[in-house]
Amino acid sequence: MASINKFKEIIRKNFLLLWRSKRTILTIFLGPLILISLLGFAFNNTGLNKVSIISYSEEYSELSNALIERLKENNFALLKAESEEECISNVKLGRNHVCMILPPDFNINENNELIIHIDKSKVNFVGTIINMISYNIKDESSVLSLNLTGVLLDRLKSAEELSKESMGLVSEIKDINIGLNEKVNNVLDGITELESVTNNLISKIDDLNSQTDVENSINDIIELVDEGDDLIGDIKKEGISHPKLEYIEDILEDIEDEARQLSEAGDVLNDLEEGLDQINKLKGELFSVMTSIKNELLRESGILDDVMSNLKETDSNVKSIKIKDPDKIVNPIVTDIRPIAPEKSYLTYIFPTLLVLILMFGGTLLSSTASIVEKRNSAFFRNFISPTNRAVFLAARYVADLIVVIIQLMIFTGISFAFIGMGIFSNISLVFALLAVASFFVLLGIMVGSIFNSEESGILFSMVITSIMLFFSNTILPLENMSNLIYKISKFNPFVLSESMLRKSTIYGMGVGSIWRELLLLFIWIVAVIGIISIVNKSNVKNIIEALKKRYEKIMHRIGKIIFVEE
C-alpha cells in the first residue's frame, strides 16, 4: 500500500509541476490543436493542385497549344517563357515546378520530342509531378495515337480487301495462263504435226519429181501435141478432112491445155514445195517462239504463284491481327488502380504518420526534458536520498508522461474526428497500438533523460534520434529507394513499425491479429530501452548485481553443505 501511495504521489507531483507551468500546459494542449487544425485545412482534399508549369517553344504549333490547353484543363498553372534559359531558371529558383520545352513545329511526324526539366531535389514531390505531367502528356498522346491507329486500321482493312481482290485477279490470270499454256502446247503439237505433214508432202513432191520427169513429160506432151497439131495442120494442108480431125485437134488442144495445166500444176507443185520449205523454215521459227512463249508462261506462272503466296501471306497476317479496336492497340493493358481503402482525403492517408509523429516528438521530447529537469532540480537530491527505489521514480515518470502524451493524442484525434471522422477508439487494436507506440517513445525520452544532464544535449540527442527514425522511414523518401541493407534494417525502425500498425488499424480497420508482429518487435524495443535505462541508472544495476552475487553465494553455500554432509 505504501508503495502504491508513493507511486501515486510521485505521479501527482509530476502532474502538478506540469500543470503549474503555464507555458508547458499551453504547449501540451495547443500544440496538437494547432497542428491538426492546420493540417486539416491544408490537407483535407484529394488532389494535387497548384503545380505550375512554364513552357517555351520557338514557335507553338497546333499540337503544342492542344497540349497546353489540356494541362490547363487539368488544373496546371501554365506560363510561357521568353527563352529556354528563363524557363529552366524559373524551375531552379522555385518559381515553377516544371519547365517544358516544345520543339518548333511540334508534331507527330517529326519534331515530336518534348523535353521536361524538373527539380529532382524536391524528392517528396518530384515523383508525383512527373507522374501527373506524364499522365497528361500520355493522355494527349493517346488521343493522337488513337486517331493514327484508326487510320492505320482502316488502311489495313482496305489492304485486306485489295489483297482479296488481287488474289482473285491473280487466280484469273493464273487460269488464263494455264489456258494459254495449253494452247501453246496445242500449237506446238500442231507445229510438230504440220512439220510432219509438210515433210511428208515435200517428200511426196520430191518423190513425184524424182519418179517422173513431169516437166519433161509435160514438155514432151506439149511437143507431141504441137507435133500432133503440126500433123493435123499438114493433114489439112493435104486437103484431107475428116470430122475426127477437128475432134483430134480439140483433144490435142485439150491435151495441150491439160499439159499446160499440168505444167502449171507442176509449177504449182514446185511453188508448193517451195512454200512447204518456207513453211518448214517458218515452223522452226514459230516453234522456237512458241517454246519461248511457253517458257515465259511458265515463268509468269511461277511469278503468279509467288504473288499469290505473298497475297495469301499478307491476308493471313492481316487476319491474324485479332485486335481491331484502336483503343486496345494504343492501350493494350488497361490499368485500373483501385485504392484498397475507400477514396479519402490526404489527411486520412497521412493520419497514421501524424499520430506517430505526435507520439514520437511529444513523447520523446517531453519525457527527456522532464527527466533532465527533474535531475537538475534541487529537490532531486532529496528524492535520491529517500528510501525509494529509483525504478519507482522512473515508472512514475513513465506513467505521468504517458498520460500527458495520451491527452495530446486525444486532443489531436478529437479534432481530426471533425475533419475525417476518424476516432481512435473505433478499433481495439488501434488502442493497443497507440499504447505500445506511446510507451516506446516515452521510454525513449526517459532513456535520453537518464543519459544526459543538460536540457540542450537532451533535446539535441532526442532530435537526432527521432530524425534518424523519421528519415529512415517512408515519410521523407520511400524505404524502397534505399540500399538493400538499409532497407532491411529500416523495417525494424520503431517509427516504421508504429506507422505500419497504425495504418493497418486506422485506414484498414485490421485487428490485433494483423499487427502482432509489429507489436512484438516494438515490445522488444521497449525491453531494450528499459534495459538501457537500467544500465544508465547504475544503482539499480549495482543492486541487481549485488543481489545476484549474494544469491549465488547462498546457493554455493547450500551446495557445499549438501556435499560435505553427504560425505
Next chain:
Amino acid sequence: MKDFSLIRLRNVSKSFGDKDILNEIRLDIKKGDMIGLVGESGAGKTTLLKLIIGFLEPDKGDISFGLQKKDSEKMGCFGFSTQEKSFYSRLTINENLVYFAALHDIPKSLLDENINNVLKCVGLDNEKDVIAKNLSQGMQKRLDIACSIIHDPNILIFDEPTADMDPVLKKQIWSLIKDLNKENNKTIIVSSHDPKELFAVCDRIFLISSRKIKEIKGMKKNISKIYEG
C-alpha cells in the same frame, strides 16, 4: 523509529578523478550529538556529509552505523538540508511535505499530524497552501528543513544552512536547529565555513583541512587560529 544512534567512519578516503578530497577520515558520532564541521570552501565538508548519508561511496575505508541495516532503511534515518533549497518551488508547502512524506512511506493516517507538527516546529503553520517560490528566503529555508524532518529522522544533516542569509535570519535558523537537537533529541551534523556560528550551537567541532579531519577543542578563545592549523 529506526535506531542508528552511532555513526562510525574509519579511514574513509574519497577522490574525484585525480583530485583527493578526503584522506583516511576517522570520526565517531554518538546519539544526540550536535557536531559541527568547519572548513574553507572546497575543503570537503559536503563530500563528507554525502558520504555519511550514503549519497557517495568512499573509495577506501568504512562507514558503519549502530546496527547494520539495508541501504533503504539507512536512508530513512537521515534528514538532509542542503545549501540549495531541495524542494519543488512550484508546489505548495503542504504538497511538498505530502510528497516527501510519501517517499519515506509515512502512512496516510499519520500524514496530516506529521505535517502539522513539522510546520509548527519550523513556524510555517500558517503558510501551508502558499506556493514555495512565493515564500521569503527564510521561509524557504524553513521549508527545506521541514522537508528534511517530515519523516522524523534520527540524524539531521545541515550543509551550510545559513549561507547567504542576513544575521536575523541566521539567528532564526540556528535557533531552530538547536531546538531540534535539544528538544527533539536529534543527532545533528552541521557544516559551515564560519566557525563562530558553530561554536554557538555545537557540542563538538571538527575542522576539515588538507584532506584530514581534526577535532577542535578549547578553541572558542582562539577562533582566528582555526584556519592557521
